Amino acid sequence: MRIIFTDTYKKMSEEAAKIIAGQLWVKPDSVLGLATGSTPVELYQNLVWLYQTVGLDFSQATSFNLDEYVGLTVEDPQSYHHFMYENLFDHVNMRRDHIFFPNGMAEDAEREAEDYEARIAAAGGIDMQLLGIGRNAHIGFNEPGEAFAKATHKVALKESTIEANARFFASAAEVPREAMSMGIGTIFHARHIVLLASGAEKAEAVRDAVEGTITPSVPASILQLHPNVTLIVDHAAGALL
Ligand code: GLP
Numbered sequence: 299m300r301i302i303f304t305d306t307y308k309k310m311s312e313e314a315a316k317i318i319a320g321q322l323w324v325k326p327d328s329v330l331g332l333a334t335g336s337t338p339v340e341l342y343q344n345l346v347w348l349y350q351t352v353g354l355d356f357s358q359a360t361s362f363n364l365d366e367y368v369g370l371t372v373e374d375p376q377s378y379h380h381f382m383y384e385n386l387f388d389h390v391n392m393r394r395d396h397i398f399f400p401n402g403m404a405e406d407a408e409r410e411a412e413d414y415e416a417r418i419a420a421a422g423g424i425d426m427q428l429l430g431i432g433r434n435a436h437i438g439f440n441e442p443g444e445a446f447a448k449a450t451h452k453v454a455l456k457e458s459t460i461e462a463n464a465r466f467f468a469s470a471a472e473v474p475r476e477a478m479s480m481g482i483g484t485i486f487h488a489r490h491i492v493l494l495a496s497g498a499e500k501a502e503a504v505r506d507a508v509e510g511t512i513t514p515s516v517p518a519s520i521l522q523l524h525p526n527v528t529l530i531v532d533h534a535a536g537a538l539l
Contacts, residue, residue, distance in 0.1 A: 299508065299527045303536050307340065307496045310532045314428070314494055315344035317528060319354050321426045321490070327358040329418075331427035331480070332386075333438075334363070334378040337494050338428060339385060346389040356392040360421050362414075364429070364438040364485075366402040368452065368476035376467055377402070400450060400478035407478065411450040415484065427488035431495050434458050435503040435518045439479035442515045448483035452476055482520055491527045493518070495535035504531060505538035 304310045318341070321328050332338075348354035363378055370377040379399050387397055398417055404410035418424060429437050434456060440447055441456045454476055455463075464470035485491065495504045507518035508529065521527050531539070 299522065299524075299529055301508070301536070301539065302528065302530045303533075303539075304530060305533050307532050310494060310496055310530050311338075311340035311344055313530050314338070314341040314492060315348065317492055317530075318345060318426065318428070319348050322354060322356065322359060325425060326355055327360070328425040329421045329423065330359055330361045331424040331485070331488055332361050332363050332382065333428045333430050334365070334381045335430040337430040337496055341428075341494070342386040345386065349390045354390075356390045359392055360396040361392065361398065362418055362421070362424060362480075363399045364427075365477050365479035366400045367474040368402045368407070368478060369474050370402055372399075372403075376472075400480070402474075402478050404478075407452040410478065411452065414450045414478075414480075418484065424484075424488040426490045426492060427485055429485065429491060429493045429518075431493060431500055431503050431507065431518050432459055433462055433499055433503055435507050435516045437482070437485060437493075437518050437521075439477040440482050440485075440517045442517060444514060446483070446514050446517070446520055447479075447481035449481040450478065450484055451481055453479050482517060486520060486524055489526060491521060491524055493521065493527060493529045494531075495529070496532045498534040498537065500535040501538045504529070504535050508539060 366378045372379040460473045506516045512519045
């Protein structure tokens, strides 16, 4: 694992943008795995800026988002679908038919999960997977548990995740209790994983993920075994490394 230590959230976001832009320069038809949350927001702003100023080209790229809440329509302002359009897709030239999300409204979640895996495989797999990390070291919505989930699946969110994500909703009661998420196996198959962490509330999760025992109770710890991971931390998130 390569670790890039930066001082601030701003610098972390710039380093991440350089890596993703670099991926697109070298391979314009890259398959990107993208993430939501507050952590990648400024990275996405940087990518939009690079598109506008130097013509960073997304026209051949494809993206698969990590996860989506169950029960929210794509129009719902709290959906990850909405988040991604607002923060990135509405502002760059990525083809709409190259943008994929797990469908949180699917009646048959198992079938949807299989279809999502099949779509990723048909696109040739993920070249670069962007990840944030939850306070309990979840990645995507792979919560701490008994086993690493292999593929895309429906998950029940932990209380701590519901509380952490409540800041995006009017109240914790409005946060969906379930989500569809790529599995740890799906993430692990990406050829390069870029993990971002910012802020003191992530420091323990980062330490446990990078230096702790590899265990499903720390989902991100599996990344220690991946051959090509770049972790970018700001000062506060990297403080315990
Ligand atoms: C959510 C998302 C994750 C994200 C995590 C951290 O639970 N499913 O993909 O990494 O929250 O979010 P934030 O960046 O807002 O701290």
